[in-house]
Amino acid sequence: MVRPVTNAAFEALLRAAGYGSAHGAFARQLNHAGRVHGNWRYDAASVYWWLRGRRPAEYVQAAMAEAFARKLGRPVTVTELGFTTTDVPANAGYPASARHAIDAAEQLWTMLASQLEPRPNGSYQSGAALQAALAWRYDLADEAVSASGRQSVTPADIQSLYVLAEHFTDLDRRQGGGSPRTRTLMADFLMRQVTPMLSGSYTDSIGRDLMRATAMLSGQLAFMSYDAGEHGIAQHHFTIALRLAKAADDRLCGAHLLANLATQAVYLGHAQDAARLAEAAIDGAGRAPAAVRARLYTTAASAYGRLGDRHACQVALTKAQRALDRTNPDSSPRWVSYFSPAHFAGTALKCLGDLRLYTQALRHAPDAITLASQNARTRALHTALIATTHARAGDIDAACGWGRELAQHTLDVHSARLNHRVSELATTLSPHQAIPQVKELLLTLPATPPST
Template identity: 25%
Template sequence: MKSPNEELGYWLGRSGISRKELARRVQSKAQEWGQPNVAPNATRVRCWLEGETPRAPISDILAGVFSDHFGWRITTYDIGLGDGSSAEAGLTYDPSFAATVEVVADLGRADVDRRKFLAAAPFAAVAGVGPSRDWLLNTLDQEPEPGPRVRLEDVTAVKNMFATFQRMDVLQGGGSGRLVLAEYMNQHVYPLLRRSHDETVRRALCEAAAEQTYLLGWMAYDNGEHSVAQRYLIQSLRLAEESQNAPLGAHVLAGMADQATLLGNPAEGRRLAQAGRQGLSRAMSPACLADLWCLEARALALLDDKVAAARAVVQSERAYERVDLAEEADWAAFIDPAYLHGEHANTMRDMGQPKAAEEHARRSIEHAKKQNRARRGAMSQAALAVSHLQRRDLDRAHAAGLRTLRLSGQVKSSRAVEAVQDLQRRMQSFGSDPLVADFNERARELVAAA
């Protein structure tokens, strides 16, 4: 037996609208939205109140009707009808800034409420094609748009919070603090996007919102919630375009490239990294460029183009030589030797060059240790362990593997756990060796907890 939709009943009662009138307004709104086949009656409204879920896109239409009536945003969540079309909308690069604001606000709310549709939705392998194309075209030839009217001090307060949350991610992993950040965005940042502000403040606010929306996506990615991450990253890219900050948009594309490659689509990862580099032609960030070359190298290694991968690693190192930290944005702080050498180690690992992989891994580990970065340390220790396995040195691989376990246990990161699982798979070729059994036994608790 269905449970009554108390939220819908509440808003209907508060509005003073009759069931018959609501049915009429839904039909009128549906026609306005180009949905002439939506024609409910009072009996159908009663069914919705009794718990029947209306077919798409009626949930969104109902939310639109109530929003028009009350004069403020009423969402499908408010009226007890779940996500509406938010899962799909999160993958859309909408040309309308107002529509983007509503999509990203709904996405943040769904994330905090732990809506099942986000967890269940799959990662869409080619969803980055349109967004990266549209961002690139608009970045290379972008005209500012007039905006409605927030103070610059409000934007500064938002940007000051970014460093706090980014440090939390770097030191503790993406699974630590993401929902706190999502709640902060829902309560303090996304509402600012709807308020009035002049053009200068509007661009600064979009930049701050894009930075933190990206961080939400990155944290979800690091925690293995890829469908959530993908939606945040696409909406972050749209906000970055609105801010007219090309390096920030390229940075978001780097995150999208990293995710695509990790999930088994290196060709898409390479294409996204290339789009990011092309968008930097007018506004350079050497740190971001180093990252994009680094990620392209990772993709090329998996595509078995060793010559191009090695060339991309060199380009990444050359770009980083030009970095002036004083000139780089806060979001570029993590693009440093610990990160770059760690990723280069993975590239060399995938190219079957264990000696070079070991050299990069050790340099990454050294820098990560100085910064107390357990996640990066764990992942680079794992790369070091693999370099030993590739040379059939199980003793040294086991020792590096134990260091990987110790550091992975200090953070909440699915990527660190996946690095441990990768080591377990690679050790299988050594059969029943006691060191393999010991590593598996020690890893069992960490993997089970994840």
């Protein structure tokens, strides 16, 4: 029995582009548009299920929009595809005031703390991200953030928030953001402990420090949600955190959060948005410490690599490397201490690979894995990236060697991003599965959820 079509917008685009009954032809064009992600194997059956309610990953939607735009001769946005959901209780728009940000945060934390699975989600909103960047950069600073409430907030209270933020950050790096219980635990903590503090009594000075600490906590939960593949929730948290950083009058913290939002945009295929967000972060950070500049320019390079802009990517990488060489831990914010030469090398490897400069990319491979032991997720991500880059460069032996190492690193890490990279490696190697070591590796790699 044929199921009825439920996505009329997607069906209308197929017809307008001349794919009314040629679903296999569209799937082939999609596979071509998404070749940067690996060797996709979508077919007419995939299109059948997309028409009937199945929702592809957001980076697949970005490739769909690209395929339609090329056929129709006009820009096509992801929202036109008809896959957008509206489950997130509020949109990712930039809050008008610190109080609005606090109210939005309380609503979101309360919702997340009460649920495990299924979790509400939503889609990345391109316009909201760019509007948030503009508002953060150019809106006037908050004149005061003092408040009068029942609970008096002290500097010791805020220091405890920084300590707990570091605890959740460490947990995320060791295990990944993919465990819903970990994110629920953090949301519950924010709802029960931080919300009363935000509604408490504090001076302007203490209030700004409270806003900064809360921005870091919200930003951490945003990053965990992004790592778990919950992109609507992640963007919502990033935007709330960005507004709280504005209230804290901490431009470096805000630039860091905006760079994380750019990183999410790169992952989802919104490379032009990502470049704009990264440049806004660089501009807004001003005369930042070298460690912060290194991190921001590295993010910009990632966006330009994904865009295919070789010159801009190389310029950003050079600026990042120069800043990294001048880094002084004593003059850097504590939150940027994680950013190391290995993190730079991993991004350089990725964006040069996006530019198909595989030989240059692989020069960064040794540095990309010189990570501290607690960075289990990053080590796994970089290992997968090195393996895939070798495979795309045609060195199947090296790809298999790194792939076998990857299988050991994935055991205790829960991450949708890591699943994606494992899937990329598998699809890149699949044309060579007649080779015994490739066949053995494909059986060894952990099974990942299909990109529907």
